Amino acid sequence: MSLPPHPMVATPDEAKAFLDAHPHIQYFEVFFTSMAGVPRGKRLRRHELLPIYEYGRFLPGSILVVDTQGADVEETGLVWEDGDADRVARPVPGTLVPAPWLGDDIGQVMLSLYELDGAPNDIDPRHVLKRVLDRYEADGLTPVVACELEYYLVDIARGVNGELQPASAFNTAETPQGTQVYGLPEIEAHGAFFRQLWETADAQAIPLEGAISEFAPGQVELTLKHKPDALRAADDAVMYKRLAKGVALNLGIEATFMPKPWADRAGSGFHVHISVAGKDGKNLCAADDPSGSPLLHHMIGGMKDHLADCMGILAPGANSFKRFKANSYAPVGLTWGVNNRTVSLRVTAGPAHTRHVEHRVAGADGNPYLVLAAILACAHHGITHKTDPGPAVVGNGYAAAAESGATLPTNWYAAVDYLDKSRTLREYLGDRFVDMYVRVKRTEQARFFEAVGELDYEWYLRNA
Incomplete structure (x- = not known):
């Protein structure tokens, strides 16, 4: 079952069109930006891309509040007290692009975090800017x-x-x-x-x-x-x-x-x-x-x-x-x-x-x-x-x-x-x-x- 559409989230059609236009791209780096401003994410294979557009990708909410070095900040309450619970990362429209410096067969897409009920995560920096x-x-x-x-x-x-x-x-x-x-x-x-x-x-x-x-x-x-x-x-x-x-x-x-x-x-x-x-x-x-x-x-x-x-x-x-x-x-x-x-x-x-x-x-x-x-x-x-x-x-x-x-x-x-x-x-x-x-x-x-x-x-x- 797909997640409901959201105006700040890219649709599966965007991913399908990109995959059709770039059959040679086999790997994708997906990343979001934490409070510290350091991009963090994963490298995925081609068959894993479309599910992100359909269902999102589950990531621990604690990653939003790691420090500049990537270490947990327990004082936020998002590590142990929160059970290091997942949020769902969803793709940002228009950011699915080739990443030529990584190789001809690699692309990338930006993600932003949402709660499991679909609400924007209120400490995701992208959503903080959107509220302003x-x-x-x-x-x-x-x-x-x-x-x-x-x-x-x-x-x-x-x-x-x-x-x-x-x-x-x-x-x-x-x-x-x-x-x-x-x-x-x-x-x-x-x-x-x-x-x-x-x-x-x-x-x-x-x-x-x-x-x-x-x-x-x-x-x-x-x-x-x-x-x-x-x-x-x-x-x-x-x-x-x-x-x-x-x-x-x-x-x-x-x-x-x-x-x-x-x-x-x-x-x-x-x-x-x-x-x-x-x-x-x-x-x-x-x-x-x-x-x-x-x-x-x-x-x-x-x-x-x-x-x-x-x-x-x-x-x-x-x-x-x-x-x-x-x-x-x-x-x-x-x-x-x-x-x-x-x-x-x-x-x-x-x-x-x-x-x-x-x-x-x-x-x-x-x-x-x-x-x-x-x-x-x-x-x-x-x-x-x-x-x-x-x-x-x-x-x-x-x-x-x-x-x-x-x-x-x-x-x-x-x-x-x-x-x-x-x-x-x-x-x-x-x-x-x-x-x-x-x-x-x-x-x-x-x-x-x-x-x-x-x-x-x-x-x-x-x-x-």
């Missing part, structure tokens, strides 16, 4: 978003002292040196990577655009095209990170979305571009005024007022907070401005009809579903309450933040505490989700800081 988007839909509004991710290409092999190294150039075998922001030779050096990246993105219908060399050796940035479907935009970002890592490994290098791989080099951010369309599809942020429309100001006001509350999601790990440093292009304050990259919320330059805001705070390690959910929740709150963002910063946003004292939480513990106490994010994301997320992060904190590493010995073995 339902608020916009009820008001006749549509968020239009684009995800922009920075990351490093690094060598698999470490240096002579165990240090991380930028990936050697394919054309010269040299290790990149210097900043060379927007340098074309740096893009050409890894031309084979970008060529395969774009080809694979096209094969998966991921709208990946141009590449630039960023602010450090081996750092790159590519943007995903603006979409009036924020849920699909988050799907694209998850799929893109997965394929970037896979394509890089095929070429003997690694793509890392670690937000701060080197202390003395630029961090990697996850910038989100946002506007809102009305029922007629027109951009409600558009205005001749370079600072945008009143609605855009209200969005910025909501995002600015709740920025500290979001930090536990925008910066989800210990390394995340090493990125935030003055004069580093990673923002540190509750600031907004026009055509200004030193602030957290930047109204971009461009024609009046393209007016939107770039949210510059999240790190590349952020879970795309949760990053979008938190940002869009705060923007919607601002629209609903007509929140005034205050005056725009002109000039140095780092100096303005320091002078005003309106700065972001500077450590992981404080950020999770802000989230735990946020009435607004609890209202939008759900009390149960926030409770579970906070328990996962506090468990991660304990596990991370109880580990003893080389830096402990270097600082304290003889000096204590």
